[in-house]
Amino acid sequence: MWLLSWRDLQYRRRRFAIAVAATGLVFAIALLLSGVSSSFTTEIDRTVAAFTADRWIIPDSAKGPFSNAKAFSPNEVVDSVKGAKQVDAMVMNRVVFRSRDVVVFGTEIGGIGPRATTGRDVRRSGEAVVDASLGKAVGDDLTLGGTRFRVVGTTTGRTIFAGSPTAVISIDDARAIGFASQPLATSLLVRGVPHEVPTGYRTITNATAIDDLARPLQQATGTINFLRVLLWLIAVGIIGSIVYLTVLEQTRDFAVLKATGVTGRSIFRGLVVEAVIVAVAAAAVATLLALVIGPLMPLSVEISTGTYVALPVIAALAGVMSSLVGLRRALGVDPALAFG
Amino acid sequence: MLNISDLTIEYSSGGYIVRPISGLDLRADAGHLVLLLGASGSGKTSLLSVIAGLLTPASGSVRVGDTEVVGLSGSALTHHRRHGVGVVFQAFNLVPSLTAAENVQVPLRAAGWRSRDARDRAAELIARVDLEDRANHRPADLSGGQQQRVAIARALAHDPPVLLADEPTAHLDYLQVESVIRLLRDLADAGRLVIVATHDDRLKPLSDEVVDLTPGAEASEHAPARHELGSGDVLFVEGDRGDRVFVVESGTIELTRNRDDGTEELLTTVSDGGYFGELAPMLGLLRSATARAVGDVVVIGYSLRDFRDHVQPSSAGALLSESADAADA
Numbered sequence: 001m002w003l004l005s006w007r008d009l010q011y012r013r014r015r016f017a018i019a020v021a022a023t024g025l026v027f028a029i030a031l032l033l034s035g036v037s038s039s040f041t042t043e044i045d046r047t048v049a050a051f052t053a054d055r056w057i058i059p060d061s062a063k064g065p066f067s068n069a070k071a072f073s074p075n076e077v078v079d080s081v082k083g084a085k086q087v088d089a090m091v092m093n094r095v096v097f098r099s100r101d102v103v104v105f106g107t108e109i110g111g112i113g114p115r116a117t118t119g120r121d122v123r124r125s126g127e128a129v130v131d132a133s134l135g136k137a138v139g140d141d142l143t144l145g146g147t148r149f150r151v152v153g154t155t156t157g158r159t160i161f162a163g164s165p166t167a168v169i170s171i172d173d174a175r176a177i178g179f180a181s182q183p184l185a186t187s188l189l190v191r192g193v194p195h196e197v198p199t200g201y202r203t204i205t206n207a208t209a210i211d212d213l214a215r216p217l218q219q220a221t222g223t224i225n226f227l228r229v230l231l232w233l234i235a236v237g238i239i240g241s242i243v244y245l246t247v248l249e250q251t252r253d254f255a256v257l258k259a260t261g262v263t264g265r266s267i268f269r270g271l272v273v274e275a276v277i278v279a280v281a282a283a284a285v286a287t288l289l290a291l292v293i294g295p296l297m298p299l300s301v302e303i304s305t306g307t308y309v310a311l312p313v314i315a316a317l318a319g320v321m322s323s324l325v326g327l328r329r330a331l332g333v334d335p336a337l338a339f340g
Numbered sequence: 341m342l343n344i345s346d347l348t349i350e351y352s353s354g355g356y357i358v359r360p361i362s363g364l365d366l367r368a369d370a371g372h373l374v375l376l377l378g379a380s381g382s383g384k385t386s387l388l389s390v391i392a393g394l395l396t397p398a399s400g401s402v403r404v405g406d407t408e409v410v411g412l413s414g415s416a417l418t419h420h421r422r423h424g425v426g427v428v429f430q431a432f433n434l435v436p437s438l439t440a441a442e443n444v445q446v447p448l449r450a451a452g453w454r455s456r457d458a459r460d461r462a463a464e465l466i467a468r469v470d471l472e473d474r475a476n477h478r479p480a481d482l483s484g485g486q487q488q489r490v491a492i493a494r495a496l497a498h499d500p501p502v503l504l505a506d507e508p509t510a511h512l513d514y515l516q517v518e519s520v521i522r523l524l525r526d527l528a529d530a531g532r533l534v535i536v537a538t539h540d541d542r543l544k545p546l547s548d549e550v551v552d553l554t555p556g557a558e559a560s561e562h563a564p565a566r567h568e569l570g571s572g573d574v575l576f577v578e579g580d581r582g583d584r585v586f587v588v589e590s591g592t593i594e595l596t597r598n599r600d601d602g603t604e605e606l607l608t609t610v611s612d613g614g615y616f617g618e619l620a621p622m623l624g625l626l627r628s629a630t631a632r633a634v635g636d637v638v639v640i641g642y643s644l645r646d647f648r649d650h651v652q653p654s655s656a657g658a659l660l661s662e663s664a665d666a667a668d669a
Binding site: 001003004007008010011012252253256257258259260261262263266334335336338339 | 385388389392394395418419421422423427429430433435436437438442445446447449450451494495497498506
């Protein structure tokens with residue numbers, strides 16, 4: 001009975017258009033939140049992978065190389081590490097650039113560490129490779145932690161802590177900014193898998209490093225996921241309300257249809273079709289809105305193709321669920337009402 | 341074609357059991373136009389609902405052709421609604437979002453007809469009711485008569501042997517009435533049984549048979565009758581037809597009404613010199629209460645005319661006024 005569903009959608013087009021717009025907006029917000037949540041994860045993965053380290057060595061007292069890094073003297077430690085192919089010191093500083101937190105990684109020149117995706121890597125003191133989200137291009141100058149740098153290379157999408165851009169400078173410059181040029185490090189980057197490290201230090205994998213970066217964002221991610229669930233429920237509620245109103249208005253019609261031999265199952269199928277059409281149309285609207293609004297968001301929004309593909313499927317399921325609200329009422333309509 | 345025997349219809353209303361039809365027998369043949377006449381509440385629509393398989397009666401049998409309608413369920417009931425009867429509703433009841441032709445297609449599509457076949461059949465039926473030029477209009481753009489003709493076309497979708505029409509002239513002006521009635525007459529002449537429920541007795545000349553469902557329509561002029569009742573004896577039962585008014589000579593009569601939870605509600609009692617049961621014969625209603633003796637009772641049953649002579653009310657209005665203090669049975 002596609003005919004009934006399609007004609008009803010046309011007949012009540014204004015109401016359904018409002019439902020599509022409202023549900024589309026809710027879906028769009030859910031989609032954007034998913035994108036924000038997703039960006040938290042992907043930025044961490046990208047940034048940790050950019051170091052191209054196999055293992056990290058940190059003091060036992062540190063939770064990880066990023067979230068609460070502890071400074072230590074690296075020289076003795078490096079010499080005591082057994083089984084690694086290469087061990088380089090790294091210093092992490094947090095500085096402020098134009099009211100934005102910037103995470104600065106100081107690495108050995110030519111050693112293990114993030115590489116530039118455009119331009120070139122740092123070759124000497126006073127040079128920096130910065131993430132494009134900082135708004136600087138190759139050849140620009142910028143001041144980090146009171147020291148002036150020339151941008152020689154850039155990266156894309158290398159942010160941590162929910163969008164804070166990263167910069168790579170020489171380890172000496174980083175020590176000058178953070179430790180008054182003392183020969184300290186906050187972690188060691190390792191190629192190969194060490195089988196022995198000095199007492200008071202431990203080896204961690206990239207996965208542990210990723211967990212370390214994700215920890216400060218756990219509450220934010222949990223809140224976002226909770227809001228996403230609420231938004232899905234709101235969307236189901238909007239569609240369900242529209243379908244239920246339609247059922248209320250069509251009580252007499254359903255009675256007449258039943259009296260003329262239309263089964264309750266056919267009527268229910270029609271309601272499901274209407275709800276699914278509204279939900280999928282709302283998903284389309286949401287996709288457009290997310291594509292337009294996403295780049296305008298202050299936080300990074302990374303919505304995967306899979307999410308865009310899954311949205312109409314999830315929306316269709318939401319449509320089916322919401323139509324269940326009207327199911328009982330539609331099936332319970334007494335055909336004798338047609339005479340009333 | 342249609343054979344109804346000992347049919348009793350009951351339903352719940354306002355907490356009470358209402359029995360508009362009690363023990364009805366009716367037989368009607370194909371090719372006839374049968375009028376069900378009666379005032380509001382006389383059970384015309386309930387009877388149509390039972391024949392259409394939309395309402396289950398309290399008891400009795402309804403056969404349409406070889407099919408016993410009472411007790412049908414599931415696919416057999418759906419089959420009866422599709423193929424056994426066609427129904428034309430009082431308020432047309434077309435689906436507002438569909439065009440005239442689409443309204444006719446719906447029962448066909450629901451029965452699994454292919455889209456093209458359903459369209460062709462709908463076009464044929466729309467032509468049959470002379471609405472080719474309005475086929476693609478929605479009900480809101482059609483006059484009452486045109487909507488009623490679309491409703492008739494819809495009812496004929498599966499070419500049922502029985503067509504039921506509930507007050508088909510209720511919302512129509514006289515020009516529209518003529519075309520609709522002529523159409524129903526033609527359908528009957530073509531070999532179909534057409535049953536029309538109406539309170540419009542102007543349709544009588546066009547019918548082959550008239551069934552008057554008005555209770556008390558057969559007003560009696562019987563002589564007064566004396567009834568001696570023992571304790572618990574029932575004089576009449578709620579839902580019965582009534583052509584007598586009763587005056588209590590001695591003893592007490594209690595009047596009760598059945599509630600839909602199976603209990604009885606005592607409405608009032610009538611003792612020596614009081615009367616009850618006057619409204620049923622006077623207004624053509626069914627008995628709305630059961631009269632039962634409390635102890636030994638003697639009552640006299642009067643025809644309405646004799647009762648007027650007996651109590652000498654100045655007018656029917658006075659009689660009603662007096663009866664307000666007595667039972668309204």
